[in-house]
Amino acid sequence: VSAFTDALAGAIPTDTLEAPNAAKWKPLRGLLAEALSIDIEATNAVYVSEFGMIEQRLGQAGPSSADRLFVMILGPGTGLDQAIKRVRDRDASEGRSRVVVFVGREGASWTVLAVMGDTTDPVVGRFADEYPGARVEVGPPKAAPVATAKSIGPVAPPPTVPLILDDRVRRMAVVSIATSTAVVFIGPPGSGKTRLVEEMAQTAISGGTAFGLSVPPVDVLLATPDESWTSRELVGGDVLDDEHRLRFRPGLVLDSVERGAWTLLDEMNRADMDKIFGPLMSWLSGSVVRVGRAGTESHAAEVYLGWNAGAESKATGTERLAADSVGTDPILYLAGKDWRLLGTYNAVDAQRVFRFGQALGRRFARVPVPAMTPADFDDLLTPFDDEVRKAVSGLYAAQYELPETRLGPAAFLRTAEYVAAASTTGAGAAGSNEALGALLAEGYVTAIGPWLSALEDAELARLADRTSQWLGTEWPWIREMLDAVG
Numbered sequence: 001v002s003a004f005t006d007a008l009a010g011a012i013p014t015d016t017l018e019a020p021n022a023a024k025w026k027p028l029r030g031l032l033a034e035a036l037s038i039d040i041e042a043t044n045a046v047y048v049s050e051f052g053m054i055e056q057r058l059g060q061a062g063p064s065s066a067d068r069l070f071v072m073i074l075g076p077g078t079g080l081d082q083a084i085k086r087v088r089d090r091d092a093s094e095g096r097s098r099v100v101v102f103v104g105r106e107g108a109s110w111t112v113l114a115v116m117g118d119t120t121d122p123v124v125g126r127f128a129d130e131y132p133g134a135r136v137e138v139g140p141p142k143a144a145p146v147a148t149a150k151s152i153g154p155v156a157p158p159p160t161v162p163l164i165l166d167d168r169v170r171r172m173a174v175v176s177i178a179t180s181t182a183v184v185f186i187g188p189p190g191s192g193k194t195r196l197v198e199e200m201a202q203t204a205i206s207g208g209t210a211f212g213l214s215v216p217p218v219d220v221l222l223a224t225p226d227e228s229w230t231s232r233e234l235v236g237g238d239v240l241d242d243e244h245r246l247r248f249r250p251g252l253v254l255d256s257v258e259r260g261a262w263t264l265l266d267e268m269n270r271a272d273m274d275k276i277f278g279p280l281m282s283w284l285s286g287s288v289v290r291v292g293r294a295g296t297e298s299h300a301a302e303v304y305l306g307w308n309a310g311a312e313s314k315a316t317g318t319e320r321l322a323a324d325s326v327g328t329d330p331i332l333y334l335a336g337k338d339w340r341l342l343g344t345y346n347a348v349d350a351q352r353v354f355r356f357g358q359a360l361g362r363r364f365a366r367v368p369v370p371a372m373t374p375a376d377f378d379d380l381l382t383p384f385d386d387e388v389r390k391a392v393s394g395l396y397a398a399q400y401e402l403p404e405t406r407l408g409p410a411a412f413l414r415t416a417e418y419v420a421a422a423s424t425t426g427a428g429a430a431g432s433n434e435a436l437g438a439l440l441a442e443g444y445v446t447a448i449g450p451w452l453s454a455l456e457d458a459e460l461a462r463l464a465d466r467t468s469q470w471l472g473t474e475w476p477w478i479r480e481m482l483d484a485v486g
C-alpha cells in the first residue's frame, strides 16, 4: 500500500457519505489536486449509494469545462460494469473528456476499482500505477469536431494603430522565428502579443525574405486552446465518424502540416499545455512519434508525426483515414524544416491558471513582449482630448510602476475610449475633475474588472495606493463593483 492509496482511502468521508453537504469532499479533492498537480476546482466527487441514483449524481457534477477528474464512489448496490457504462454514455453524449475514477469497497477499505479516460493521460497512468488491480477503461470517443482554427490567410488585415515595439523585441521575434521551430511570445495581458504574432504570421505568408524561409507557409491556423482541450485537439485522436466508425481524426498540428500551414496557439496559458502536448514533446526535439491508429483493427495503419528532411511539409496516406479500408501501411505527417509552431502566453494570468512546465518551455524560443513604456503609451493617446490623455496616461504610468500588476496598454486604451465615448454620447461629460475621475473608474472597471477582482487583497491595496492620484476617491466604489464581477 503506497502513501497515495493510503491517503486516498483515508480521505473518503465514510461516516458522512450520505450527507448532502458537498464540503465533505474537500479533503479528498484537495488530496487529489495536490498529488496530481491539478486545480482543485477541476475535481469533483460523488457517492452513488445505489444504481438508481447514478443519473441524478451525474447531473450534479457541474459544467464540462470544470471537470478534469471525477471520482465516483460506489455503494454496495452499484455494480461497476453498469456504472462505467452509464458514465461513458453520458460523457459521450455531453462531449466530456475527463478522467473518471471508480472507487469501491474491497473488504474493509476503499480502493480504486477502475479508471476511465484517455489512456495517454498521465492522470490515468498514475491511477493505473498506484492500483495495479484496477481496470483501465478507454473514455468515450469524442464526437465533437477537433478545434476550430481561424485562418490568418494571405490577405493583410485592415490597418489599425501601428504596433509600437522596442526594436530589440522585434529583432528577437524575427530571429527566433528564423531559427527555431517553436516560438512563444510571453508578456503581460494586453501588451500586443497577439498583434505581434499575427503580424509575423502575415509577413511569413507573404513570402518575403524576413525569416530566410525557402518554403513560406500557405497559411497560419490560429486557435485559442482552453481548459477543455486534450491532445485530441492539438495532435489528433479517435472520433466516431458519420458512419459510427471509430476513426483517427487529425488535430490542429497534423492538419497544419498536411496543408503546408503553420500553427498558432493564442493564449496558451488558458489550457493545460503539459497535458495537451503529450506526444509533441519528443517530436519537438526531433523524434518521430506515433500519434494513433487509423482504425480499430489491431493491424490497422498507424499514424506517425515526424520531420521531413526538406524545407516543405508533407503528408502521405492521409486519404485512407476516411476510406472504408485504412490498410496497414503507416500514415505519415512530416513537418518540413520551415514549419513553425507559434504561440502567445500571458505571463501574469498564468499564475492563476495553468503553468507551462519547464520541460515544455525549453522546447520553445521565448520572446518577451513587455508592456510599452509610459512615454510610448502617452504617444499612443495623441488622438484623445488633453484631459483624457493626461488622466489615462497618468493611470498607466502609476500602474506600470508596480511590476506585479503591470499590464499592457490594451485595457488603458479601452479606458480612454470609454471616457471619450461617455462625453460624446452625452452620457456624461468630463467637465469637472470629479466627473473625469468617475468616468475613468467606470472605464477602468469595464476594461479590466475581472482581472482586478482576481488580485490578492494586498496587491489590490498597493494598486489603489499607487493610483490614488487618478482614482483616489473612486476606489471604494471600484471595490464594490469588483464584488459583482469576481
Ligand SMILES: Nc1ncnc2c1ncn2[C@@H]1O[C@H](COP(=O)(O)OP(=O)(O)OP(=O)(O)O)[C@@H](O)[C@H]1O
Pocket (backbone or CB within 6 Å): 161, 162, 163, 164, 165, 187, 188, 189, 190, 191, 192, 193, 194, 195, 196, 267, 344, 346, 372, 380, 408, 409, 410, 411, 413
Ligand atoms: N505595443 C503596442 N503598440 C500599439 N498598440 C498596442 C500595443 N500593445 C497593445 N496594443 C493595443 O492593444 C490591443 C490588444 O493587443 P493584443 O491583443 O495584441 O495584446 P495581447 O498581449 O495579445 O493581450 P492578451 O494577453 O490579453 O491576449 C491592440 O489591438 C492594440 O490596440
Ligand SMILES: [Mg+2]
Pocket (backbone or CB within 6 Å): 193, 194, 195, 266, 267, 344
Ligand atoms: Mg492576445
